[in-house]
Amino acid sequence: MKIILLILLTIQTIFANTTFTNEENSVFQEDAYKQLNTQVEDDTFSSSGLDYLNEEDVKTVPTSKNLYLSYIQFPQNIYKNQRFEISIKALITTEDFDRIETRFVDSKNMNVLNPEQAWMAVDNNSFENRFYFKAYEQDFIMPTFQVLLYKNDQLIDFAYLKPKDIRFSKLAKGDNSFSNVIASELILNTYKTKQYNNNELLTIIDIDAKNSNLEDFYLNDFSKDQGISSIEDEYPEQHLLYYVVAPIHKKRLNFTYFNTTSKSFQRISIPLELENELVSTQTDLNPNSSNLELYKKVALLVLLLIFIILFIWKRKKSYLLVILILIIIAILNLMPNKKAVLKNNTMVYILPTNKSTIFYQLDNFKNVEILNKKNEFIKVMFNNNGNKVIGWVKEDSFVKN
Secondary structure, eight states, X not given: OHHHXXXXXHHHHHHHTOXXXXXXXXXXXXXXXXXXXXXXXHTTOOHHHHHHSXXXXXXXXXXXXXXXXXXXXXXXXXXXTOEEEEEEEEEEOOSOOXXXXXXXXXXXXXXESOTTOOOEESSSXXXXXXXXXXXXXXXXXXXXXXXXXXXXXXXXXXXXXXOOOOEXXXXXXXXXXXXXXXXXXXXXXXXXXXXXSSSEEXXXXXXXXXXXXXXXXXXXXXXXXXXXXXXXXXXXXXEEEEEEEEETTOOEEEEXXXXXXTTEEEEEEEEOOOOSSOGGGOGGGOGGGXXXXXXXXXXXXXXXXXXXXXXXXXOOHHHXXXXXHHHHHHHHHHSOOOEEEEOTTOEEESSSSTTSOEEEEOSSOEEEEEEEEETTEEEEEEEETTEEEEEEEEGGGBOOO
């Protein structure tokens, strides 16, 4: 009897210290949060990575896994300030989502140049994206890709893609002729040299390049009186107008760029020779006459024609909406430059600076086309005895209507 009583007392003690609940935690929620923490540990995330997804976010993710990431293209070697491309693929095994978001976790000494790039559907389940990067220092760290699926702004799945190792190199250390440009192709279109003042010459350089970083172009052998006049960036193609002021005794302008196709330095040499015609009489200095602008306009018209044919064939209202949008864009792009009238005695400058050489002064009122604006200067084009003249005038030089 004493034994039975002892057993009953033991059972009562056990149940007295136990709390029962009807609420049961989801096994997947625990596994999902465990998966997140495991990924963070494996990919050596810092706390900034955890800020994107917390426990409450993960609890909303369904039990099935629908998002898988992989690399399509990843470079093995890069150079300082080089633009390089990384392509990734997302395999999505569900159609029940309306948004894909990409985040870049824990990078250092590098930039993502197109972080908002939209994903492109390859087929029903596959999506691809291309991101462009620049790294600046030896100790740079590539970001981990964090891709999230949403439905009605509700997180439904997420995945991480850890970066691979990339070798980093610096080019042309101590070589003053290196222009800082790394490109798969660089073409010198044209150049013009004119008298800037009694002791210096002004040279304008027109360059096209592919897979390049023309925004970093710099000539170390010359003074700081140089810079970008204009740059068009439709990566992987770029178009650059660059000006540099050189001593009058300088005979050539030499620079090199690194060609990623041949993996060698290519040398460009420009003779600094004065010419009789004005530096601005060249239509190549008109930004609206560049090859890139021409290609964009042709592509726009071809795209418009395709959708017109599709509308005639399919008779879908959505095609008509696209046609109307393309027509508006075409009108805006194909519209001629604005016209204006310059005052008598207006000074025309070579560059948009007050210290620039005045190469022309109007002797009467002149009709001009407006090409561009930079600070308080306006770039204009007009006819002078049958020649097209392009230069900069101050914005208060125009006749008011």
